[in-house]
Amino acid sequence: MTIDIDLKKTIDDSYQIHIDALPVLQYARKVAVVTNPTVSKLHLEYLLDRLDAPVVEVILLPDGEAYKNWESIETILDAMFEARFNRSSLLVAFGGGVIGDMTGFAASIFQRGIDFVQIPTTLLAQVDASVGGKTGINNTYGKNLIGAFHQPKAVYADPHFLATLPKREFAAGVAEIVKMAVTFDADFFAWLETADLSDPDALAEAVARSVRTKARVVAQDEKERGLRAALNYGHTFGHVIENETNYTAYLHGETVAIGMVMANDLAVRLGKMSASEASRVKALLQRHGLPTHYRIEDPEAFYEAFFLDKKSADDRITFILPRGIGDVEITDTVRKEDVLAVLSAYAEVP
Amino acid sequence: MTIDIDLKKTIDDSYQIHIDALPVLQYARKVAVVTNPTVSKLHLEYLLDRLDAPVVEVILLPDGEAYKNWESIETILDAMFEARFNRSSLLVAFGGGVIGDMTGFAASIFQRGIDFVQIPTTLLAQVDASVGGKTGINNTYGKNLIGAFHQPKAVYADPHFLATLPKREFAAGVAEIVKMAVTFDADFFAWLETADLSDPDALAEAVARSVRTKARVVAQDEKERGLRAALNYGHTFGHVIENETNYTAYLHGETVAIGMVMANDLAVRLGKMSASEASRVKALLQRHGLPTHYRIEDPEAFYEAFFLDKKSADDRITFILPRGIGDVEITDTVRKEDVLAVLSAYAEVP
Numbered sequence: 001m002t003i004d005i006d007l008k009k010t011i012d013d014s015y016q017i018h019i020d021a022l023p024v025l026q027y028a029r030k031v032a033v034v035t036n037p038t039v040s041k042l043h044l045e046y047l048l049d050r051l052d053a054p055v056v057e058v059i060l061l062p063d064g065e066a067y068k069n070w071e072s073i074e075t076i077l078d079a080m081f082e083a084r085f086n087r088s089s090l091l092v093a094f095g096g097g098v099i100g101d102m103t104g105f106a107a108s109i110f111q112r113g114i115d116f117v118q119i120p121t122t123l124l125a126q127v128d129a130s131v132g133g134k135t136g137i138n139n140t141y142g143k144n145l146i147g148a149f150h151q152p153k154a155v156y157a158d159p160h161f162l163a164t165l166p167k168r169e170f171a172a173g174v175a176e177i178v179k180m181a182v183t184f185d186a187d188f189f190a191w192l193e194t195a196d197l198s199d200p201d202a203l204a205e206a207v208a209r210s211v212r213t214k215a216r217v218v219a220q221d222e223k224e225r226g227l228r229a230a231l232n233y234g235h236t237f238g239h240v241i242e243n244e245t246n247y248t249a250y251l252h253g254e255t256v257a258i259g260m261v262m263a264n265d266l267a268v269r270l271g272k273m274s275a276s277e278a279s280r281v282k283a284l285l286q287r288h289g290l291p292t293h294y295r296i297e298d299p300e301a302f303y304e305a306f307f308l309d310k311k312s313a314d315d316r317i318t319f320i321l322p323r324g325i326g327d328v329e330i331t332d333t334v335r336k337e338d339v340l341a342v343l344s345a346y347a348e349v350p
Numbered sequence: 351m352t353i354d355i356d357l358k359k360t361i362d363d364s365y366q367i368h369i370d371a372l373p374v375l376q377y378a379r380k381v382a383v384v385t386n387p388t389v390s391k392l393h394l395e396y397l398l399d400r401l402d403a404p405v406v407e408v409i410l411l412p413d414g415e416a417y418k419n420w421e422s423i424e425t426i427l428d429a430m431f432e433a434r435f436n437r438s439s440l441l442v443a444f445g446g447g448v449i450g451d452m453t454g455f456a457a458s459i460f461q462r463g464i465d466f467v468q469i470p471t472t473l474l475a476q477v478d479a480s481v482g483g484k485t486g487i488n489n490t491y492g493k494n495l496i497g498a499f500h501q502p503k504a505v506y507a508d509p510h511f512l513a514t515l516p517k518r519e520f521a522a523g524v525a526e527i528v529k530m531a532v533t534f535d536a537d538f539f540a541w542l543e544t545a546d547l548s549d550p551d552a553l554a555e556a557v558a559r560s561v562r563t564k565a566r567v568v569a570q571d572e573k574e575r576g577l578r579a580a581l582n583y584g585h586t587f588g589h590v591i592e593n594e595t596n597y598t599a600y601l602h603g604e605t606v607a608i609g610m611v612m613a614n615d616l617a618v619r620l621g622k623m624s625a626s627e628a629s630r631v632k633a634l635l636q637r638h639g640l641p642t643h644y645r646i647e648d649p650e651a652f653y654e655a656f657f658l659d660k661k662s663a664d665d666r667i668t669f670i671l672p673r674g675i676g677d678v679e680i681t682d683t684v685r686k687e688d689v690l691a692v693l694s695a696y697a698e699v700p
Contacts, residue, residue, distance in 0.1 A: 001558060005565045007363040007501060007572060017353045081491040084657060112486060112497045131355065136462060141431040147462045151357060208351060215355045222357060307434060
């Protein structure tokens with residue numbers, strides 16, 4: 001006999017992103033702030049002055065993508081169990097994308113899921129990581145291969161934190177802003193070519209436009225079954241670079257910058273983008289001090305590494321290729337010889 | 351400024367439970383069967399004869415609740431990465447509740463969530479673990495404290511597997527059947543008092559009635575914010591017993607049996623249940639060879655351990671207490687002295 005389990009349901013995972021000075025946050029439940037020593041030293045006092053809850057635990061994780069692993073998740077979970085947190089407790093992610101991804105993942109699996117709030121302190125996290133609910137960790141097979149979709153209850157993107165960002169980290173955030181413009185918004189790209197992002201108003205405008213673009217895409221395709229995959233522009237190549245360099249040589253945004261240039265080369269080769277458009281993208285990235293070249297030791301090995309990336313279904317690799325600036329194509333029909341031709345150009349000493 | 355992320359959505363997580371001989375299962379994608387040496391030896395050939403997929407990996411985990419931990423999850427995930435599984439691959443849980451919980455959890459976090467199917471081989475898993483989408487693992491702080499809600503795509507409960515079940519494991523399944531009857535269905539309880547579950551038709555009827563009851567509860571309250579908590583009847587006490595005995599002395603269903611008797615004692619003490627009803631429940635459990643007593647070394651320590659259980663919100667413990675047979679009450683207002691009085695009776699040598 002057959003018994004139906006009827007679980008059709010409507011879920012409201014909507015939330016708001018506040019691009020403003022952090023207001024006082026009041027919670028009537030236990031709160032744990034997850035952060036790292038760098039952010040803590042600079043900004044923890046600022047946050048605690050604005051956080052009002054019966055219990056506030058601070059959980060420190062070592063700083064860096066290299067620690068985006070299960071051990072760090074266990075550190076978060078164990079601290080919560082020690083402090084007798086429960087299903088109504090709240091996690092606050094206070095840091096960059098790494099802290100956000102791990103805190104969100106810990107929240108998604110602690111007692112089968114609790115609430116979390118994001119307070120991103122880097123430009124990259126404000127424009128990208130804080131929108132969309134992707135959480136997770138790396139393992140030896142690659143980046144973000146273990147994780148969950150878990151939406152935050154709210155995001156507070158306070159420009160205050162960006163003032164102390166090292167130049168390199170700021171640029172890494174700009175890379176994701178450029179990504180959003182190239183894939184979805186030609187006007188935004190043209191605006192970026194002349195904008196001065198050291199001006200706070202221009203920066204807030206850039207953050208807001210990026211967030212709105214991403215929000216529109218994620219609302220249409222939360223689980224990345226179609227359109228959302230376009231946001232991986234630059235990431236297919238970038239993930240392999242991060243993996244080859246053990247997540248230590250580059251910041252995530254830097255590998256995305258290189259990856260976008262590689263994807264553009266492939267798009268130009270396949271006649272989807274003009275060489276002059278590819279040059280405009282490269283020039284914008286370089287103006288912000290971003291790297292646009294990576295020396296590939298072994299193009300065949302680089303190619304093989306694509307298959308470990310979760311975006312590749314079975315024996316095909318999915319590439320995100322610009323169709324000019326402001327439009328994008330998701331394709332898994334690129335021939336290996338075309339990819340290798342592009343990769344081989346990076347194997348030569350520049 | 352504030353930007354809205356609009357993620358209201360309708361989700362169809364419905365699925366079917368088939369209580370019948372296993373049909374041939376055809377899949378056009380890579381499949382990994384997660385099982386243990388005991389089940390594999392008895393039934394893997396039977397399953398593989400009925401499984402048609404381009405790739406079938408078999409992942410063996412060590413047998414037992416003691417291995418329901420992160421190491422086993424990593425074993426599953428690593429095997430999948432080695433075999434280049436991707437987001438469209440499928441996991442099959444082939445075993446009892448432990449295998450089902452771990453396979454479901456691995457499916458929920460592999461590349462942020464893939465499909466899984468349950469083929470429960472124990473009575474307990476057929477009536478209980480396979481309905482409701484709870485997945486997870488244990489840690490040093492307690493049972494099922496880490497996990498996710500992740501619904502299977504289908505459940506196949508084949509009576510064939512129950513024939514080889516050791517007597518003790520069969521009885522452990524009966525404990526969950528009794529739980530369902532005491533909490534929600536007095537007629538079902540009366541039927542069980544005279545039923546002969548060694549008769550295949552009676553057994554199928556008992557499985558179906560349990561599954562239907564649980565399905566009704568879960569459909570109303572998937573995330574256990576209210577009614578579903580009633581299914582934890584016997585578990586509040588049972589989890590502490592499992593924890594104190596390191597998950598080795600008892601089967602899960604056995605601790606539920608003892609836990610139900612303890613919960614009944616508390617209900618009788620508080621005037622919610624008559625002593626004769628409590629005796630009927632105890633007698634039914636004993637007729638099936640289930641334990642109904644556990645020697646508590648230290649009632650205070652036992653009481654303290656409740657607070658580590660995730661069902662306890664902040665400083666209160668939630669108890670599920672029968673109001674007679676067939677009805678139940680969820681309460682967090684029981685006084686400590688009443689609980690200690692009940693626990694102390696178990697501290698005496700019987």
